[in-house]
Amino acid sequence: MERMWTIVRKEFYHIFRDYRTLAIIILLPTFLLILLGYGVSGDTTDVAIAVADLSKTDASRRYVEYFTSSDQFKVEYDVLSENEILNLLDHESISAGILIPENFGSNLSIGKPTSVQFYVNGSDPSIAQTTNLQLETIASMATQTILTEQLTRSAGALGLSNLEMPIEVHMKTLYNPDGKSKIYMIPGLTAMVLQVQALLLTALAIVREREQGTMEQLVVTPIRSWELVLGKILPYLAVGIFNTIATLLVAVYLFGIVIEGSFWLLVLLSTIFVLGSLGMGVLISNISRTQMQAMYLAVGIVLIPAIILSGLMFSREGMPWVTYWFGEMLPITHFLIIIRGIMVKGVGASFLWSSIQALLILSVVYFAASVATFKKRL
Amino acid sequence: MNAYSNAVETSDLTCIFGDFTAVDKVNFYIPKGEIFGLLGPNGAGKTTTIRMLCGIIRPSHGDATVLGYDIRKHAGEIKKQIGYMSQRFSLYDDLTAAENLNFYAAIYGVPKSERKKRIQDLIDQSGLRGYENELTESLSGAWRQRLALACAIAHHPPMLFLDEATAGVDPVSRREFWDLIYEMAAEGISILATTHYMDEAEYCNTIGMMYQSQLVALASPDTLKNELPGLLLQVTCADPLLGEKIAEKVPGVTDAAVHGVLLHISITDKQVVPTLQAAFSQAQNQIIDIELIQPSLEDVFINMVEDRLHKNGHQKQGGV
Numbered sequence: 001m002e003r004m005w006t007i008v009r010k011e012f013y014h015i016f017r018d019y020r021t022l023a024i025i026i027l028l029p030t031f032l033l034i035l036l037g038y039g040v041s042g043d044t045t046d047v048a049i050a051v052a053d054l055s056k057t058d059a060s061r062r063y064v065e066y067f068t069s070s071d072q073f074k075v076e077y078d079v080l081s082e083n084e085i086l087n088l089l090d091h092e093s094i095s096a097g098i099l100i101p102e103n104f105g106s107n108l109s110i111g112k113p114t115s116v117q118f119y120v121n122g123s124d125p126s127i128a129q130t131t132n133l134q135l136e137t138i139a140s141m142a143t144q145t146i147l148t149e150q151l152t153r154s155a156g157a158l159g160l161s162n163l164e165m166p167i168e169v170h171m172k173t174l175y176n177p178d179g180k181s182k183i184y185m186i187p188g189l190t191a192m193v194l195q196v197q198a199l200l201l202t203a204l205a206i207v208r209e210r211e212q213g214t215m216e217q218l219v220v221t222p223i224r225s226w227e228l229v230l231g232k233i234l235p236y237l238a239v240g241i242f243n244t245i246a247t248l249l250v251a252v253y254l255f256g257i258v259i260e261g262s263f264w265l266l267v268l269l270s271t272i273f274v275l276g277s278l279g280m281g282v283l284i285s286n287i288s289r290t291q292m293q294a295m296y297l298a299v300g301i302v303l304i305p306a307i308i309l310s311g312l313m314f315s316r317e318g319m320p321w322v323t324y325w326f327g328e329m330l331p332i333t334h335f336l337i338i339i340r341g342i343m344v345k346g347v348g349a350s351f352l353w354s355s356i357q358a359l360l361i362l363s364v365v366y367f368a369a370s371v372a373t374f375k376k377r378l
Numbered sequence: 379m380n381a382y383s384n385a386v387e388t389s390d391l392t393c394i395f396g397d398f399t400a401v402d403k404v405n406f407y408i409p410k411g412e413i414f415g416l417l418g419p420n421g422a423g424k425t426t427t428i429r430m431l432c433g434i435i436r437p438s439h440g441d442a443t444v445l446g447y448d449i450r451k452h453a454g455e456i457k458k459q460i461g462y463m464s465q466r467f468s469l470y471d472d473l474t475a476a477e478n479l480n481f482y483a484a485i486y487g488v489p490k491s492e493r494k495k496r497i498q499d500l501i502d503q504s505g506l507r508g509y510e511n512e513l514t515e516s517l518s519g520a521w522r523q524r525l526a527l528a529c530a531i532a533h534h535p536p537m538l539f540l541d542e543a544t545a546g547v548d549p550v551s552r553r554e555f556w557d558l559i560y561e562m563a564a565e566g567i568s569i570l571a572t573t574h575y576m577d578e579a580e581y582c583n584t585i586g587m588m589y590q591s592q593l594v595a596l597a598s599p600d601t602l603k604n605e606l607p608g609l610l611l612q613v614t615c616a617d618p619l620l621g622e623k624i625a626e627k628v629p630g631v632t633d634a635a636v637h638g639v640l641l642h643i644s645i646t647d648k649q650v651v652p653t654l655q656a657a658f659s660q661a662q663n664q665i666i667d668i669e670l671i672q673p674s675l676e677d678v679f680i681n682m683v684e685d686r687l688h689k690n691g692h693q694k695q696g697g698v
Contacts, residue, residue: 002484002487002490003484003485003487006481006484006485007485010470010473010477010481013470013472013473013477014470014472017472017473018472212468212471213464213466213467213468214468214469214470215468216464216466216468217462217464217468217482217529218468218485219434220432220433220434220457220460220462220539221457221482221485221486222454222457222458222485222486222487223485
């Protein structure tokens with residue numbers, strides 16, 4: 001036992017002696033979260049559009065206003081033809097265009113149906129989807145209003161005093177009602193930053209001993225494998241807990257994210273997640289001889305799948321079963337549900353029980369496997 | 379502690395990696411308090427032998443005991459009682475000399491109450507006084523070597539393994555290092571050292587020469603030199619290169635080799651000398667000086683290897 005603490009003490013010397021290591025370990029996760037947080041928190045506002053208003057009537061101007069009065073769209077170009085819109089789309093100067101035909105105003109005034117043409121840059125499907133949706137929503141709202149106005153006018157002629165839509169839809173979005181993507185993404189990024197940190201630090205700390213030859217010395221000492229591996233992991237567990245709290249503080253105080261649920265429950269579950277990730281780091285170090293191999297294995301086997309398959313950025317519904325189960329094997333997949341549940345929805349442990357169970361099992365298995373399979377060797 | 383008369387004893391110690399035999403039926407023993415030198419070129423199996431004795435690699439066949447403990451059954455006990463130092467001087471660069479000592483003392487289980495005094499003693503013993511608070515990375519090769527040795531003996535082991543522990547250190551420091559080793563042997567510590575510096579082998583009580591995974595010679599340095607068949611002449615002549623060619627044709631000459639401006643000629647017996655002198659004067663290659671010299675361990679080793687090569691060659695020819 002005392003030997004384990006000797007390793008722990010030495011490991012802290014390594015961390016605190018070299019200011020570069022210290023900076024990477026302490027500051028980088030927070031810095032990364034700040035950088036990425038600003039990167040993802042930009043919701044699609046002020047999408048640049050071009051408008052070709054060929055009608056040039058009061059009605060057409062009011063119609064365009066429906067789009068510009070929200071902060072979602074911004075008319076960057078007033079143009080005169082379809083070709084000009086297409087040209088601007090080619091140059092990526094705008095994301096969408098609206099063409100209002102010449103007879104728009106005249107048709108509306110006599111109650112005749114008319115049409116409007118939208119153009120959307122579909123090269124990035126996710127942007128195109130949001131833009132489409134927003135355009136459609138605003139357009140149908142505008143149509144509805146115009147229709148109501150027309151009917152009210154004729155209703156007045158018929159002697160009816162007031163006219164209402166037959167069905168009024170009330171939409172209530174629970175959790176994150178403003179649909180701000182940062183509220184959803186920042187908990188995810190926090191998880192990701194912890195994942196990178198915990199995985200790489202242990203893997204490299206162990207392989208470094210092998211590379212610099214000190215493992216050769218440790219192998220001939222009476223230290224037991226578990227004392228060595230626990231001595232290596234514990235300092236980075238402490239670092240992981242520190243990072244968890246630091247990144248959560250950044251999320252709260254810099255990005256203004258309100259942690260709806262229990263802060264300490266989140267810290268506790270993060271610790272379990274970090275423990276599992278540290279275990280994975282040790283497993284990687286078991287099969288790596290050099291720090292470069294460890295780095296590549298960590299990125300290839302864990303980090304890239306953790307970005308793509310965990311539900312961090314892409315929905316896991318509809319994934320083929322191989323990819324789905326690969327994702328299930330990653331602790332971060334379950335931790336994402338937990339951290340989002342606690343931070344965004346504010347639910348307690350009982351609501352997240354199945355994810356907590358999965359996280360616990362995976363973390364314990366990875367951690368136990370890493371300690372059990374770690375053999376001090378050259 | 380176990381009662382033992384020989385610090386190390388091996389019987390047919392063998393290590394096979396796949397289809398490569400790294401160590402082939404090696405037998406030797408090291409009496410308590412002696413310095414045993416394992417010599418041989420790189421890849422001869424020296425390091426593998428040491429690693430088996432330290433309990434890092436399990437032998438494929440054969441047995442060995444270290445300090446009376448069976449290396450197969452009591453590797454844990456052995457590790458507590460041996461010191462090990464390799465040519466990599468496995469130290470932590472970002473720790474100070476004293477911190478490295480403290481680290482290894484703790485890992486070797488030196489009780490906390492004794493540790494402080496032990497470390498001060500080690501610093502004095504190895505002459506590191508004044509450097510103890512320097513970061514290890516700022517120490518020169520020779521100081522790092524001393525520190526590595528101090529770390530390896532922090533727990534006062536009765537047996538010390540040195541694997542190429544003097545590689546890459548200047549001759550004066552190597553000399554001082556061996557003085558430390560001698561002192562330790564005088565205190566009753568048994569030592570197994572591998573090296574490929576032949577001059578270092580002279581410090582050893584017994585030498586084992588390894589070549590191609592086998593122990594090809596085992597004796598004291600003097601015995602090895604005396605057992606070298608024939609005699610060795612050192613000749614100073616006008617044209618040593620020409621002299622080499624002349625000598626090789628003289629019957630009774632087994633080998634001739636140019637050593638700088640000198641010529642080393644191995645002969646079967648003294649009768650050959652007049653014939654040799656006659657051949658030189660006939661070729662008008664004036665002999666300035668000729669003397670009988672004591673062969674060095676290097677000569678012994680080269681002779682041993684050539685002998686092996688000859689035997690193997692004959693075996694192969696016989697097989698065809």
